[in-house]
Amino acid sequence: MSKKVAVIGLDCADPVLMFEEFWDELYNIQKIAKSYGPLRSTIPPITVPAWMSMVTSKDPGELGIYGFRNRKDYSYDSVTFANSRMIKDETIWDTLSKKGYKSIVLSVPLTYPPKKLNGNLVTSFLTPGTDVDFTYPKELKKEIKNWVGEYMFDVENFRTNDKDRLLKDIYKMTEKRFEVAKHLVTEKEWDFFMMVEIGVDRMHHAFWAHHDSTHFKHDPDSPYKSAIRDYYKYIDKKIGELVSLFPDDTVIIITSDHGIQKMDGGIAINDWLIEKGYLVLKERPEKPTRIGKLISDGMIDWSKTKAWGMGGYYGRLFINVEGREPNGIVKKEEYESFRDQLIKELENITDEQGNNIGTRVFKPEEVYKEVRNIAPDLIIYFGNLKWRSMGTVGNESIWLHENDTGPDDANHAVDGIVISSEGDVPGEIYDIRNFVLNYFL
Incomplete structure (x- = not known):
């Protein structure tokens, strides 16, 4: 050639x-x-x-x-x-x-x-x-x-x-x-x-x-x-x-x-999960703290926690499944119905004025030809990616308008x-x- x-x-x-x-x-x-x-x-x-x-x-x-x-x-x-x-x-x-x-x-x-x-x-x-x-x-x-x-x-x-x-x-x-x-x-x-x-x-x-x-x-x-x-x-x-x-x-x-x-802003996914009763802390942090630190410091009550999330340009939600995670509590037979319930609730998230922000949620096995290694249980586009996922816990509100990892204007x-x-x-x-x-x- x-x-x-x-x-x-x-x-x-x-x-x-x-x-x-x-x-x-x-x-x-x-x-x-x-x-x-x-x-x-x-x-x-x-x-x-x-x-x-x-x-x-x-x-x-x-x-x-x-x-x-x-x-x-x-x-x-x-x-x-x-x-x-x-x-x-x-x-x-x-x-x-x-x-x-x-x-x-x-x-x-x-x-x-x-x-x-x-x-x-x-x-x-x-x-x-x-x-x-x-x-x-x-x-x-x-x-x-x-x-x-x-x-x-x-x-x-x-x-x-x-x-x-x-x-x-x-x-x-x-x-x-x-x-x-x-x-x-x-x-x-x-x-x-x-x-x-x-x-x-x-x-x-x-x-x-x-x-x-x-x-x-x-x-x-x-x-x-x-x-x-x-x-x-x-x-x-x-x-x-x-x-x-x-x-x-x-x-x-x-x-x-x-x-x-x-x-437009960010959704504090873990604070939202706390509000819903799906994530339970042993005690609330004094200031916004990254979820990874709370996990490593043993601040999450896994015996009562059903789900937690990670921050980033998109949201990653993980479910605490019995027999899969070390202290899982969501029974395998309830996994699918719980995921469906979460999707519905996530898609109903509004902004501070009560307007639906247009969140889209995906199940990995429905959008990928194969799922290797450990995928999130749910992939979340907050506001169809006009809002990012905030990884910190302990914010005053689930709605944030400053990025929690430093100044960032775009997604x-x-x-x-x-x-x-x-x-x-x-x-x-x-x-x-x-x-x-x-x-x-």
Whole structure:
């Protein structure tokens, strides 16, 4: 095959921003876009595991990964963090390696620790630091240091009020990432190239209220009002520079794992469960405390608790099942009816004014082809993802309008983007793998 295929991933790039609000200013992307459209993400639409679903065509249930944090076993405090060792299915570059094709993989989530491939790999934002091995082959790490000095996997603390520092760090990180990409595509052999830039996601979460005039925190006089627009234009420039280094007939795909929308607030899932009598504490914490700390401190009365939840962009609810959890009390024969009751009650949640917020609830076995490892008993989109799930317990109300993990103006949306220089674009994240492999196999 003479053609090369290059996938440029922009974590969280949104179809409304990309194709409507900013399109006229994205000159380089426009030149590439022979076809484009929204790309339906995974359930849930989050970075981990969505990128791995894209490159394996496996849904989160088949991967057995439901977020960055996952239950390791049925004990109450066993949480494990997702990494590349959990990926048992073939990625695009695994398949191509077997066929003798060379790949360059840069910053694709869930590639740490680095695994062997036919080509070169640099791990992603979940890498603990530059002091560990983060490349394949190992020697590539030294080359990166020569190219850009200290490489940046991510920015520190993107949920901050120090917007000046954050803005500077995001641009610095993106500059280094594209610089490494340029060196890789010009100095290494490759048939397939894939990179992911996390900066788009960080910009959205940090600056959405400054951008979106309908956001309850919007300040029309904010000095950061054009920060997201300016960054998209910067990304467009960087893509133009990178693409100019590809052979002329390279197939170029620009894509994202999910989109973005304003966050109206958060639902304190565990405080809601306490109100319903489903979660019982031995004593109420003096201040809002993360559920994980209450569990590890032995503050939950499991003999009376039927369910508990985890915070995040979406809600994860776990049921305390008899014979499954150590002190389970929900009988197995009552499990299904209790889940149905919870779904009904969750979908009836309103805002402070009594308006239904439009929550959607999923049973894992109904939305996944297979359910591996330990999935949540219920997957919850509070307000259809306009509200996030708050993991803290002991709030004054179940309704919060400040994120409990630091300032954050936005939540994920179910559609990302896909743009192609050739061929009609697919509509679902699971179709990208075959869309790419069809050019090779």
